[in-house]
Amino acid sequence: MRKFALISLCLLMSLLVINCKDDVTPSYIITVKVNYPDGFTVANFPSDVVVTATNTNNTRTTTVTAASDGYAIFELVEGNYNFTASFAVNGNDGEEYIFNGIISNYSLISESTATMNLVLADNTGGFIFKEIYYAGSLTVEDKGYYSDQFFEIYNNSGDTLYADGLCIAVHETTTTSSPTSWVDDNGELLDRIPLTFHTWIVPGNGMEHPVLPGESFIIAQDGIDHQTDEIGNPNSPVNLGNADWETYVESSGKDLDASAVSNLTLVYATSTTMYDWTASSLGPAIVIFRLPSNNWENYVSDANNFMAKPGSTRTTEYLMIDKSFVVDAVECARFDAEEIYKRLPAELDAGYTYIEASNKSSLSVRRKAKMIIGDRVIYKDTNNSSEDFLHDLTPTPGVNPTSADE
Amino acid sequence: MTKLQIALILSLSFLTAERGLANSVQKDSTYSFHLLKLFTLKNQWLGSGNIAGLTFNANQNIGEVFGEYKLADGDSKRVREASHIDNYSLSTESYLVINDTYFFGKLAYQNSDETGNLYTGLFNPYRGNPYIIGDSIPGANIHKESFNLSGGVAKKLTDNLSFGLLADYHIGKSAKQKDPRPRTVITDFSLHPSIIIHFPTNNLGFDLAYRNKKEDIDYLQVVTNDPDPTYFMFKGMGFYSSETGETKSRFFNQNSISAGVQLDTKLSEFSSLTEIRATYSKEITEDGTTTIKKADAGDWKTFTIELNQQFTKYTQSAIQKITFGSSYFNGDGIEYIQDAILNDDNQTEYITLSKNLKLNRKEFDATLEYKFLKLYNHEQINWESRVYAHYKLKTEKYYYIPEIFNADYANIELGVNFEKDFYFGKMCFAPGLQLNYRHNLDQELNLSNDETITRRQNKQLYIHDFEYDTADFINISPRINCTYKLPKSENIDELFLKIRYEFREVINSNENIGILTAKLGFMF
Numbered sequence: 001m002r003k004f005a006l007i008s009l010c011l012l013m014s015l016l017v018i019n020c021k022d023d024v025t026p027s028y029i030i031t032v033k034v035n036y037p038d039g040f041t042v043a044n045f046p047s048d049v050v051v052t053a054t055n056t057n058n059t060r061t062t063t064v065t066a067a068s069d070g071y072a073i074f075e076l077v078e079g080n081y082n083f084t085a086s087f088a089v090n091g092n093d094g095e096e097y098i099f100n101g102i103i104s105n106y107s108l109i110s111e112s113t114a115t116m117n118l119v120l121a122d123n124t125g126g127f128i129f130k131e132i133y134y135a136g137s138l139t140v141e142d143k144g145y146y147s148d149q150f151f152e153i154y155n156n157s158g159d160t161l162y163a164d165g166l167c168i169a170v171h172e173t174t175t176t177s178s179p180t181s182w183v184d185d186n187g188e189l190l191d192r193i194p195l196t197f198h199t200w201i202v203p204g205n206g207m208e209h210p211v212l213p214g215e216s217f218i219i220a221q222d223g224i225d226h227q228t229d230e231i232g233n234p235n236s237p238v239n240l241g242n243a244d245w246e247t248y249v250e251s252s253g254k255d256l257d258a259s260a261v262s263n264l265t266l267v268y269a270t271s272t273t274m275y276d277w278t279a280s281s282l283g284p285a286i287v288i289f290r291l292p293s294n295n296w297e298n299y300v301s302d303a304n305n306f307m308a309k310p311g312s313t314r315t316t317e318y319l320m321i322d323k324s325f326v327v328d329a330v331e332c333a334r335f336d337a338e339e340i341y342k343r344l345p346a347e348l349d350a351g352y353t354y355i356e357a358s359n360k361s362s363l364s365v366r367r368k369a370k371m372i373i374g375d376r377v378i379y380k381d382t383n384n385s386s387e388d389f390l391h392d393l394t395p396t397p398g399v400n401p402t403s404a405d406e
Numbered sequence: 407m408t409k410l411q412i413a414l415i416l417s418l419s420f421l422t423a424e425r426g427l428a429n430s431v432q433k434d435s436t437y438s439f440h441l442l443k444l445f446t447l448k449n450q451w452l453g454s455g456n457i458a459g460l461t462f463n464a465n466q467n468i469g470e471v472f473g474e475y476k477l478a479d480g481d482s483k484r485v486r487e488a489s490h491i492d493n494y495s496l497s498t499e500s501y502l503v504i505n506d507t508y509f510f511g512k513l514a515y516q517n518s519d520e521t522g523n524l525y526t527g528l529f530n531p532y533r534g535n536p537y538i539i540g541d542s543i544p545g546a547n548i549h550k551e552s553f554n555l556s557g558g559v560a561k562k563l564t565d566n567l568s569f570g571l572l573a574d575y576h577i578g579k580s581a582k583q584k585d586p587r588p589r590t591v592i593t594d595f596s597l598h599p600s601i602i603i604h605f606p607t608n609n610l611g612f613d614l615a616y617r618n619k620k621e622d623i624d625y626l627q628v629v630t631n632d633p634d635p636t637y638f639m640f641k642g643m644g645f646y647s648s649e650t651g652e653t654k655s656r657f658f659n660q661n662s663i664s665a666g667v668q669l670d671t672k673l674s675e676f677s678s679l680t681e682i683r684a685t686y687s688k689e690i691t692e693d694g695t696t697t698i699k700k701a702d703a704g705d706w707k708t709f710t711i712e713l714n715q716q717f718t719k720y721t722q723s724a725i726q727k728i729t730f731g732s733s734y735f736n737g738d739g740i741e742y743i744q745d746a747i748l749n750d751d752n753q754t755e756y757i758t759l760s761k762n763l764k765l766n767r768k769e770f771d772a773t774l775e776y777k778f779l780k781l782y783n784h785e786q787i788n789w790e791s792r793v794y795a796h797y798k799l800k801t802e803k804y805y806y807i808p809e810i811f812n813a814d815y816a817n818i819e820l821g822v823n824f825e826k827d828f829y830f831g832k833m834c835f836a837p838g839l840q841l842n843y844r845h846n847l848d849q850e851l852n853l854s855n856d857e858t859i860t861r862r863q864n865k866q867l868y869i870h871d872f873e874y875d876t877a878d879f880i881n882i883s884p885r886i887n888c889t890y891k892l893p894k895s896e897n898i899d900e901l902f903l904k905i906r907y908e909f910r911e912v913i914n915s916n917e918n919i920g921i922l923t924a925k926l927g928f929m930f
Contacts, residue, residue, distance in 0.1 A: 022707075022738060022740050022761075022762065022763040023762055023763060024762055024763045024764070024805040024807060025762040025763075025764070025805060025807045026762070027807065027808075057701075057743065058806070058859070058862060059858065059861065059862065060858055060859070061858070077807045077808070078743060078759075078760055078762065079743055080743065080745060080759075105745065107743075107745050107759050109743070109759050109760050177649075178746050178754045179746050179747065179748055179754060181748060181752050183748070187748070282650055310752050311748070311751055311752020311753060312752070334650075336636075336647070336648040336649065336650065337647070337649065338647050338701060338702070339745070339746060341746065356861070358636060358648075358650070359650065
């Protein structure tokens with residue numbers, strides 16, 4: 001029993017000293033080296049390139065202007081960061097070149113150096129996403145309503161373009177809060193994009209659906225006036241009764257077929273149970289693309305264009321498209337998660353946009369109006385949606401802003 | 407819980423129940439009311455953490471059984487507390503002596519329905535841990551049930567040494583009746599060995615304790631078809647991360663150890679008991695079932711040191727008791743920085759990059775209490791009164807480097823209580839009144855207005871709770887106790903009915919709360 005008393009006393013004394021203090025979060029120096037792509041020699045590195053560090057744990061951003069040698073030196077609190085840069089430079093040849101760079105989910109846990117390899121934005125000035133409304137709305141019964149989702153595609157070029165053959169689909173990974181499985185052995189994103197749910201194509205012979213410069217077309221999940229239709233939602237922010245297309249899932253037998261709105265053609269579906277084409281309300285990665293030779297039947301009949309999900313035991317085969325097919329792509333991130341893992345390669349979208357107000361918020365993301373020439377809006381398109389998009393806006397399908405956003 | 411734990415608890419509870427059933431045990435020879443109150447006042451070791459102190463009990467078998475109904479309604483509450491509570495409970499507590507071995511047993515069952523709680527999936531969200539999970543769906547009823555079981559045994563092994571062992575087991579379940587509904591299960595077990603070394607003029611006690619507490623929370627969708635309810639994982643001072651999903655799981659596991667030393671002696675006419683206790687605890691929090699994530703919460707490490715001093719004077723005509731208690735508490739919230747990677751099976755796995763101190767909480771409490779019981783002839787209480795003063799100092803810091811936010815306050819609370827016993831033969835009526843007043847001495851709340859910082863902070867919630875903690879209030883509690891004494895030949899000694907109403911009014915505010923408690927039971 002003396003031992004018991006001794007143990008008690010020793011424990012009491014040791015408890016007095018055991019509560020040693022842990023350290024608060026330290027800060028470290030990180031040097032980010034911004035590099036032009038190999039072979040780009042027609043312009044010197046500009047002196048006003050701003051590199052942005054976003055702490056993914058608390059969304060706080062820090063900006064540093066890189067020196068003329070491309071070095072940007074940060075002092076940052078330990079944590080996970082995304083580093084981004086986007087800028088335009090005039091080359092010796094008189095052309096303007098737009099570059100994007102991103103380092104995703106960099107774990108800063110000691111003093112370190114990181115390299116940001118810039119990507120030349122392939123800005124064709126063709127079809128772009130002008131507005132994406134994926135968040136959905138809240139019903140009067142406090143339930144989620146997602147049938148009012150829409151995607152507005154805009155002709156940002158000076159030429160008449162044809163919507164015929166343009167496809168639309170979403171990436172298989174439905175959230176940015178965890179890493180995508182679609183990576184190679186080195187952990188790099190694949191050169192092919194996996195598509196899930198339904199893949200749609202605008203029907204036509206190639207010349208049936210012209211879209212003039214500065215005009216757009218709207219793809220609705222359900223082409224009705226969601227505010228007034230009896231099966232709609234009075235709280236919905238949109239009337240899609242005048243949409244150009246809707247994604248009618250005929251095979252389900254349960255989807256609404258709005259008679260006033262034409263249906264897109266279904267190319268392929270990974271699910272036979274979904275009776276609506278619903279994009280993730282937490283942030284889809286969405287692409288518009290053209291298949292080679294505009295012959296989708298041949299494409300989906302080739303088994304090489306399908307792939308099972310890496311690491312999954314499920315037998316679902318996903319339609320794969322090469323990233324070179326993509327006309328425009330937008331990464332919509334899940335903002336409330338601490339980490340944001342990109343699904344689209346930087347060549348397609350070097351950044352991401354998001355709805356900060358969460359899903360069911362009746363809010364959309366819209367591309368910034370870069371300039372307005374006459375009646376025609378030129379939208380910003382640097383292949384970096386962090387730079388190109390405004391977020392948490394009231395949806396305005398078919399309506400263009402009347403003044404430039406920057 | 408292991409088989410050994412079950413066997414131990416069941417053995418002790420059997421002994422507790424056995425006392426109530428047995429007819430052969432010795433009954434109290436006195437004819438006083440308030441038997442249990444006087445019994446516990448006579449042994450100040452019962453107010454310590456040393457169960458071996460049961461050996462100082464009077465050689466008397468005593469116990470009580472009661473059912474209680476509690477109704478609380480009002481808006482003077484913290485955000486995660488209920489504005490309306492209906493609580494039913496059934497409890498028994500007894501002290502027993504068999505062959506110079508002293509036993510203590512306690513059983514309690516609680517059943518309650520609560521409404522008005524927000525942002526909580528925890529059984530008790532104000533138990534101290536800042537890492538709380540909750541959802542934002544209001545208007546739900548939360549049903550809670552819990553069961554507590556305590557068993558203690560003590561024996562004087564030699565003239566110089568006593569040994570005691572106390573085991574506690576608590577299980578609780580709660581479920582919100584609206585999607586997303588958390589199903590919460592807690593299990594709490596502690597084991598508490600102790601000894602007392604007897605000297606001619608004083609006694610020296612030592613005790614150790616180990617406690618393990620687990621809380622398992624599983625959010626389910628039962629009725630609604632909303633695919634995306636949002637869960638908020640709070641971290642302290644209102645900062646949170648959120649997640650949207652059909653289901654969500656969280657697991658808490660707390661281990662704590664404590665040690666105490668007690669010394670009793672005689673100071674003039676007062677018997678004195680001094681106790682020093684230190685407790686160290688670590689509670690970890692994990693999210694997920696197969697993929698475990700720690701970055702949405704943190705480890706909660708706490709250290710508490712307490713000093714308690716009791717002076718008791720017992721004469722034929724009065725009992726006087728002076729109690730001084732003070733404690734210092736330090737809690738550190740250690741948060742994780744993690745990165746998600748794909749493992750060899752291409753499944754997401756979280757690896758810890760570092761962990762750092764983010765939240766620090768310090769509390770200092772001191773209470774001085776004086777209790778006086780005027781007696782009739784050593785056995786009956788004529789009247790009793792109690793006055794006390796309680797000082798509380800609390801500081802909290804959140805290290806949002808490079809900023810540091812803080813919330814500090816100091817309160818003083820004063821209270822007085824008076825109860826007069828009227829005897830009418832076998833009946834006793836004891837009306838009483840208690841008054842409490844809390845005054846805030848000092849406060850400072852420093853939070854950011856920077857939108858880039860506060861976008862993941864529920865300031866409204868935190869400020870509301872801070873205002874609750876620093877509000878001046880007055881508390882009035884009238885009560886009446888009715889006791890009926892049965893003949894000695896009966897197994898039951900006393901029947902009692904206790905009704906109490908407590909009304910709290912926050913000064914310079916319209917907030918108030920009323921609590922009605924009715925207790926019906928008997929002593930044996």
